[in-house]
Amino acid sequence: MRAVISTDPTPPLTPAVLHILLALAQEERHGYGIMKQVALDSAETVKMGPGTLYGALGRLTKSGLISESESRVDPALDDQRRIYYRITSAGSAVLAAELKRYRNVVSIGRKRQLSALPV
Secondary structure, three states, X not given: OOOOOOOOOOOOOOHHHHHHHHHHOOOOEEHHHHHHHHHHHOOOOOOOOHHHHHHHHHHHHHOOOEEEEOOOOOOOXXXXXXXXXXXXXXXXXXXXXXXXXXXXXXXXXXXXXXXXXXX
């Protein structure tokens, strides 16, 4: 069997990165807000600790997929030490590519009627 070399310019995302980008797709959030949104989005099945979260945020910032935001939800109600993050246009494009990959996989599963398999 021959190995296939991917020419995809956006390699698959890790689950943590996917969930972070999903959490930032519609609004800016600080770290704890991202953690809460990930838990909510995943029905509490994905628990992201601070080490995972802040390590991923650093890598995403360095790669240009997210950036720190200057805005605050309400400065009177918010801790000034909180750093808010926003998804960039590059991050949105990478997220869109990942979601397309997922749609393709789900489509294959449906065509093969794999949802009827016992879990």
